[in-house]
Amino acid sequence: MTAAIETVEVSKGYGRRLALTDTTMTIPAGRVVGLVGPNGAGKTTLLHLAVGLLRPTSGTISVLGDTPGAGPETLARVGFLAQDSPVYPRLRVGDHLRAGTWLNPHWDGEFATRRVGELGLDTRQRAGTLSGGQRAQLALTMAVAKRPELLLLDEPVASLDPLARREFLQTLMEVVAGHGVSVVLSSHLIADLERVCDYLVVLIAGRVALSGDVDDIRASHHLLTGPQRDSLPAGQTIIEASHVGRQSTLLIRTTDPIFDPAWTVTPVTLDDIVLAYMKQARDAGVADATPGLAVAS
Amino acid sequence: MTRFAWLQSRTQTLAFFAALAALAVAAAVTGVHLSHLYNDLVRHCEVRGNCQLGISAFTNHYNFLQGAFMLLLRLAPALIGIFWGGPLIARELEAGSYRLAWTQTVSRRRWVITKLAIVGGTAVVAAGLLTLTVTWWYRSLDSIDPNMYGVIDARDVAPIGYTFFAFMLGALLGAVIKRTLPAMAATLGVFVFVRIAVQQWVRPHLLSPLHKTMSILSVKDFGFISSNGAPVELTARGSSPPGPWELSSQLVTSSGHVATGAERAAFVQHYCPAVAAPPPFRGGPSHPVAAPPGIREAFDTCQQQAAKTFHVLVTYQPASRYWTFQWLELGIFLALGLVAAGLCFWWVTQRIR
Numbered sequence: 001m002t003a004a005i006e007t008v009e010v011s012k013g014y015g016r017r018l019a020l021t022d023t024t025m026t027i028p029a030g031r032v033v034g035l036v037g038p039n040g041a042g043k044t045t046l047l048h049l050a051v052g053l054l055r056p057t058s059g060t061i062s063v064l065g066d067t068p069g070a071g072p073e074t075l076a077r078v079g080f081l082a083q084d085s086p087v088y089p090r091l092r093v094g095d096h097l098r099a100g101t102w103l104n105p106h107w108d109g110e111f112a113t114r115r116v117g118e119l120g121l122d123t124r125q126r127a128g129t130l131s132g133g134q135r136a137q138l139a140l141t142m143a144v145a146k147r148p149e150l151l152l153l154d155e156p157v158a159s160l161d162p163l164a165r166r167e168f169l170q171t172l173m174e175v176v177a178g179h180g181v182s183v184v185l186s187s188h189l190i191a192d193l194e195r196v197c198d199y200l201v202v203l204i205a206g207r208v209a210l211s212g213d214v215d216d217i218r219a220s221h222h223l224l225t226g227p228q229r230d231s232l233p234a235g236q237t238i239i240e241a242s243h244v245g246r247q248s249t250l251l252i253r254t255t256d257p258i259f260d261p262a263w264t265v266t267p268v269t270l271d272d273i274v275l276a277y278m279k280q281a282r283d284a285g286v287a288d289a290t291p292g293l294a295v296a297s
Numbered sequence: 298m299t300r301f302a303w304l305q306s307r308t309q310t311l312a313f314f315a316a317l318a319a320l321a322v323a324a325a326v327t328g329v330h331l332s333h334l335y336n337d338l339v340r341h342c343e344v345r346g347n348c349q350l351g352i353s354a355f356t357n358h359y360n361f362l363q364g365a366f367m368l369l370l371r372l373a374p375a376l377i378g379i380f381w382g383g384p385l386i387a388r389e390l391e392a393g394s395y396r397l398a399w400t401q402t403v404s405r406r407r408w409v410i411t412k413l414a415i416v417g418g419t420a421v422v423a424a425g426l427l428t429l430t431v432t433w434w435y436r437s438l439d440s441i442d443p444n445m446y447g448v449i450d451a452r453d454v455a456p457i458g459y460t461f462f463a464f465m466l467g468a469l470l471g472a473v474i475k476r477t478l479p480a481m482a483a484t485l486g487v488f489v490f491v492r493i494a495v496q497q498w499v500r501p502h503l504l505s506p507l508h509k510t511m512s513i514l515s516v517k518d519f520g521f522i523s524s525n526g527a528p529v530e531l532t533a534r535g536s537s538p539p540g541p542w543e544l545s546s547q548l549v550t551s552s553g554h555v556a557t558g559a560e561r562a563a564f565v566q567h568y569c570p571a572v573a574a575p576p577p578f579r580g581g582p583s584h585p586v587a588a589p590p591g592i593r594e595a596f597d598t599c600q601q602q603a604a605k606t607f608h609v610l611v612t613y614q615p616a617s618r619y620w621t622f623q624w625l626e627l628g629i630f631l632a633l634g635l636v637a638a639g640l641c642f643w644w645v646t647q648r649i650r
Binding site (some may be wrong): 051053078090 | 298300301304305308393394395396397399401402403404405407461617650
């Protein structure tokens, strides 16, 4: 199956600053992928590269097997919801839907009209007067009504209140279930995405720190508590360690069973895992963060 | 994309054409009245002879509208460039809506070409209708205007070129600067600079001018001049046939070269000693100095002698070239506008990546 997004040694610089540094990654199609990373990790840059708004400074990126933004055919296959859900404030909601019809050959007008009706949006209302949640829903409706094969959403819920957040993600899940579209959505908080995504990519300082199936990631990370010691068996990698007195708490990654009876093994949340990777990358320094710690899946 | 470009520019287009319609009504009513006044005051007097009184009575009508229409037509290209061109792309980049526009199923090149064509086309039509209205309104006033070159930028086809250029310049600067207000300000600055540059340094060299040699005895202005205690010099200015654009009027020697200040001063020293050493000036506005006896004769003798030594060379563009200059002005600014449009296209499709 063709990957949703595949990058080979992609770098993207703005002036002297590099937003992405030799990033090589594969984001599978047919999944709901969470792209997580702290602010400035390069999430927006990666998504803008994927939708053709930007071109890589070096390296190659392909989306659904095509070069992004190569032409209208490629544009038609990818739906994009940009950060802060841009709309045209002076145009009415109905104008946006009409524009969608004019600008997209596969536009699903029936879906768009129904969706806007279900959301209770007045088509005569100007988009500039919508609430943040309504604007995000309108922008999502437009991205979905385009009938793309891949839907990219950049921080779609970051500016929404908890209720709007829940409603937005609910709409998204209905769409995914209804249309079988591949989704990549970014956030700096894993908690936003945990409920909806089944695949995770952690991007830190322009490099992939962790990527894999959410269930595999959960199954391969453990929190160990026990007496302090110097070494662990081969196949167990420490992601984060803290010591209080002679007592150690370790977050480790392993696909092997843990036999050592000295350890108390507790399950660990996805949130903790992601935070541990972020902390590890920060402590290791931006420059030599270990690239591509991919979990076998 | 065409329909979307229309949708986006609908409000500004409708507002402009509503204002233009109001202007056209005002111009129609007063323009017809002006025609009647022209018939009464100017055309009838032409039969009888002396027209000066009739003409000045006629040209004093609608003084306010004359100024307003002229100002409007001179400002309109800049305003269209600032308010239509400047925000065209800058606002999309500044507000972030370009991320919505460029991810629909429309390539960026088609997006930019359509926007430039639709809104730019509207701007050209708007400028055309405006200059048509004002030129029509001015037609009887212009028919007795001896100096049409003075209003060449506010009549006929030139304003269409200015508008096209101003719009494309605004779009280009908006794409490059990416902020609406600075782009609008830069558009005004660059546009005014280019207009002045063309007027001052390009237009005079577009066609080689005609020359006319006049005798000093037949020029209107002949006299002497001395500034800051320098020796007294001779000065004479000729006037060309009616309606031309006079580029220069120079005093030339019989050998054909332009008389230098030293030559002119030497002439005065030699042939007009009475003028060269005038009595010291002791008066003031309330104490006029009496002319020394015999100065009138000395002046005439001096002029007679000067006519044998010097001629006045007038360099000018004849009135008959007015339309050539109109088309050249239009062509220059259309070409500049196309360059700006091309750069804008290149910048949006290649540089904003």
